[in-house]
Amino acid sequence: MATLKDKTAIVGIGETTYSRSSGMSDSALFLQASVRAIEDAGVSPKDIDGIITGYRSLPAESFMSNFGSEDVRYAVTVHMGGASTVASLQSAALAVAAGIATNVLCVAGWNGCSGAKITTRSRDESGLAISEVSNFEMPYGSLVPALWYAPMARRHMHEYGTTSRQFGAVAVAMRKHAQLNDNAIMRGKPITIEDHQNSRMIADPFHLLDCCLESDGAAAVVITSTERARDMRHRPVYIMGVAEGHPDFPDQITNRPVLTELGIKKAAPRAFAMAGVTPKDIDVAEIYDCFTYIVLCQLEDIGFCHKGEGGWFVEGGRIELGGELPVNTHGGLLSQAHVLSMNHVVEAVKQLRGSAGEAQVKDADIALVSGYGDLGDGSIAILRR
Amino acid sequence: MSQWNKPLPRITPETKEFWEGCHKHELLIQRCLACGTLRHYPRIMCPNCGSWDTEWVKVSGKGKVYSWTVAHQAFHPGFVKDVPYASVIVELNEGVRLMTNTVDVNPEELYIGMPVEVVFEDVTDEITLPKFRKSS
Numbered sequence: 243m244a245t246l247k248d249k250t251a252i253v254g255i256g257e258t259t260y261s262r263s264s265g266m267s268d269s270a271l272f273l274q275a276s277v278r279a280i281e282d283a284g285v286s287p288k289d290i291d292g293i294i295t296g297y298r299s300l301p302a303e304s305f306m307s308n309f310g311s312e313d314v315r316y317a318v319t320v321h322m323g324g325a326s327t328v329a330s331l332q333s334a335a336l337a338v339a340a341g342i343a344t345n346v347l348c349v350a351g352w353n354g355c356s357g358a359k360i361t362t363r364s365r366d367e368s369g370l371a372i373s374e375v376s377n378f379e380m381p382y383g384s385l386v387p388a389l390w391y392a393p394m395a396r397r398h399m400h401e402y403g404t405t406s407r408q409f410g411a412v413a414v415a416m417r418k419h420a421q422l423n424d425n426a427i428m429r430g431k432p433i434t435i436e437d438h439q440n441s442r443m444i445a446d447p448f449h450l451l452d453c454c455l456e457s458d459g460a461a462a463v464v465i466t467s468t469e470r471a472r473d474m475r476h477r478p479v480y481i482m483g484v485a486e487g488h489p490d491f492p493d494q495i496t497n498r499p500v501l502t503e504l505g506i507k508k509a510a511p512r513a514f515a516m517a518g519v520t521p522k523d524i525d526v527a528e529i530y531d532c533f534t535y536i537v538l539c540q541l542e543d544i545g546f547c548h549k550g551e552g553g554w555f556v557e558g559g560r561i562e563l564g565g566e567l568p569v570n571t572h573g574g575l576l577s578q579a580h581v582l583s584m585n586h587v588v589e590a591v592k593q594l595r596g597s598a599g600e601a602q603v604k605d606a607d608i609a610l611v612s613g614y615g616d617l618g619d620g621s622i623a624i625l626r627r
Numbered sequence: 628m629s630q631w632n633k634p635l636p637r638i639t640p641e642t643k644e645f646w647e648g649c650h651k652h653e654l655l656i657q658r659c660l661a662c663g664t665l666r667h668y669p670r671i672m673c674p675n676c677g678s679w680d681t682e683w684v685k686v687s688g689k690g691k692v693y694s695w696t697v698a699h700q701a702f703h704p705g706f707v708k709d710v711p712y713a714s715v716i717v718e719l720n721e722g723v724r725l726m727t728n729t730v731d732v733n734p735e736e737l738y739i740g741m742p743v744e745v746v747f748e749d750v751t752d753e754i755t756l757p758k759f760r761k762s763s
Contacts, residue, residue: 360702374668377642379726380634381756384714385702392696393716400694400739443711446697446734491674496716496724497667501694 246332247516249339251471251478252625254283254464255588260425260579263356264458272300273308275460275584276349283464284475285345290464292316292343294333296326296350297582297615305347316343323615324530325486325505326350327583331623332484334465344466350584351460359456360386374494375617387532388445388453390495390617395447395535397501401550404538406447408553410438412534412569413451413576415562420573422563422600427457428577452534454575461584463591479594482608482624483517485509489618498618504536506612506620507543514545517608517624521545524624525606526593527567528586530614531574537561540612541569544622563601571601586611587623594627631750633705638753641669644683649755652747655683656723667723688745689762690719697734717743717759728758736761 256278258264258271266274272295280287287309293302293316302317316337320326327350334346354360375384384390398404417433420426433451441450471478487509491498514520521544529544531537538552546567547555555561561569572578572589579585590609592598598606606627613621638646648655657669661678665686672679695715701707713734718724729737730746743759750756 376634377636377639378668379714380703381636381750381754382714382726382728383633383698383703383706383709383712384696384726385634385698385706389696389698389702389714393694393714396694396696396739443697443699446699446711448696494668496726 245516246335246339246484247482247518248480249468250335250465251468251480252463252587252591253466253471253474253476253478254279254285255591256280256282257425257461257585257588258351258459260427260457260459260581262427262457264353268353268357269300269304271351271353271458271460272349275351275462276305276347279347279462279464282476283345285464288312289345290314290347292334292337292346294330294346294348295319296330297321297323298352299350316346321616322486322613322619322621324532324582325613325615325619325621327587328611328613328621328623329486331465331481331587332486332621335481335484338465338467344470346465347462348465348584349460349462350582352581353458354580355456355458357458379496388448391533391536392445392448394495394501394539395533398535398539399447401502402553404553406439406449407435408538408556409447409452409534410435411556412531412537412561413438415556416531416570416574416576418562419571419601420577423573423578426573426578427455428573448533448535454532454580455577457579457581459579459581461581461588463584463587477595477627479591479625479627482519482626483513483515484623485512485516486619486621492616492618495617502539502549504539504543504614504620505618506540506614506622509620509622510544513622513624519608519624523608524567524610526571526590526603526609527569528571528583528590528609528611529569530583530586530612531570531576532614534576536614537569540614540620543620544610544612563603568603571598571603583611583613590625594625634703635751635754641671645669646754648683649747649757650753652755653685654688654745654757656686656721657681658684665721665723667725686719686721690717690743692716692737692739692741692743693718693724694739695737713737715759725757730758730760732761
C-alpha cells in the first residue's frame with residue numbers, strides 16, 4: 243500500500259517576532275515568516291512551487307505576486323480553523339510525494355491582537371462550519387470559541403471528575419516553558435495554580451488563564467522530498483505519519499453524540515499506524531492549546547492516557563520539561579503566541595534539530611504536533627530526525 | 628420588541644418550518660420520513676439513511692440540561708446588560724439537543740440533569756426564540 247511515511251521532510255522554518263502589536267500588516271507578517279523559512283531551507287523563493295495557506299491567511303495569489311513566482315503548481319487553502327496548519331502538512335506531503343510540487347511552503351498567522359480580535363472574527367467566519375452556530379446558537383449568546391468549548395469541558399468535569407485545578411496545571415506548564423523562550427509573549431510573567439484559580443472567569447469553567455493569547459505574528463515551514471532534503475542546509479525532519487480527523491456532526495457541538503471526544507481521536511490511530519510508532523515512542527509533544535481543556539482532551543484522544551484520565555495526566559509536572567511527556571516546550575498558544583499552531587510545528591522541528599535552546603528535550607528523536615479547530619476538527623503529525 | 632440588538636437567525640429554506648413553528652409557539656423538530664430519525668439542527672439530508680424526505684413533528688418541549696457555560700464577558704454589544712448569563716444545551720426527551728437560554732433561573736442553580744420545559748420569547752415581528760424554564 244502506498245504510504246506517505248518518510249517520503250517528505252520539513253527543511254525550513256521561519257517565524258516573525260510574536261507580540262501584541264506587530265506594527266506590520268498581516269500580509270507583511272506572512273511574507274516575513276515565509277522569507278525566513280525559505281532562507282532557512284537554503285532555497286530561493288523561485289524554487290517554491292507549492293503554497294498552502296490556512297485559516298485567515300493571505301491568498302496564495304498574493305504570495306506568488308510578491309515572490310515573483312513563475313510556476314506554482316499547487317496552491318490550496320485548508321479550511322479547518324486552527325486544525326488547518328497541521329493538516330496543511332498532510333496536503334504538502336501528498337503534493338510532494340505525488341510529484342505535483344517540489345518545495346511546498348505552508349504558512350499561518352495573523353494580527354490576532356492588534357487587528358481583528360476574536361469578537362469580530364467569530365461573526366465573520368465565512369468558509370468555516372459555523373453557519374448552524376450563527377443561526378441557532380449565537381442568538382443565545384454562544385458567540386466565541388471560549389463559549390462554544392466550555393460546555394464540552396463541563397461535560398468532561400461531570401463525567402470524569404476533572405477539576406479546574408487540573409486545567410490550571412496545563413496553564414502553569416505552558417507558562418513555565420515560555421520563561422525559557424526569548425520569543426514568548428509571556429516570558430517574564432510566570433504563574434502559579436493559585437494565579438490560575440484567581441484569574442477572572444471568562445466562560446465558566448474557563449478562567450482567563452485557561453484561554454490562549456490574542457497575538458500578532460506568523461510562522462512558516464518548507465517541505466520537500468526526502469531525497470532533496472538530504473542535501474539541504476539543515477538536518478531534515480521527516481514526516482513519519484500525518485492525518486486529519488473530523489468529529490461526528492462537525493458543523494455543531496451541541497448534537498455531537500459524545501461531547502468529550504474530538505476529531506483527532508479518529509486521526510491519531512491513522513497517524514501512528516503510518517509512522518509505525520506508538521504514543522510511548524513520542525519524546526516531545528506540541529499540542530494545540532487554544533484552551534487548557536483542549537490539551538487535556540487531546541492527550542486522551544491521541545492515546546497518551548485513557549479517556550477520563552487527562553486531568554490526572556497533566557498534573558505532577560508530567561507534561562513539563564523533565565517530565566514523562568514535555569508538552570508545548572515553546573509556551574504554546576497559551577503563553578508563547580497564537581499563530582494557529584504553526585509555532586508548534588516550528589518548535590517540533592527545533593526540538594528534532596537539537597536547536598531548541600534552554601527548552602531542548604535531550605535526545606529528542608520523535609515529536610508529535612497537533613492541530614484543533616472549527617468546532618472539533620483535528621490534525622496530527624508525527625515527525626522524526 | 629423593536630429594541631432587540633442581539634444576533635438573529637437567518638431563515639433558510641431548510642429552517643423555515645422550525646422558525647414558523649416557534650412563531651406559533653410550537654417546537655417543531657425535523658424527522659426523516661424514510662427512517663424516522665429526529666434531527667436538529669435542520670438538515671437537507673438524513674445523516675442516518677440519506678433520505679431527502681422530511682416531516683416536522685411537534686415535540687413535548689420537555690427535557691434536561693445537558694451542559695452549559697456562563698459568560699462573564701460580553702462578546703457582543705447586545706449582551707452587555709446580560710452578563711453573567713448562561714448559554715445552555717438542553718437535551719429534549721425525544722433525544723435531540725438545542726442551544727438555548729434558561730429564563731428565571733440563576734446561573735448558579737444550573738446542574739446537569741435539571742428538568743426544563745420550553746417557553747417562547749417573541750424577539751422581533753418575525754423571530755421567536757425557544758427558551759427554557761425550570762420544570763418539576
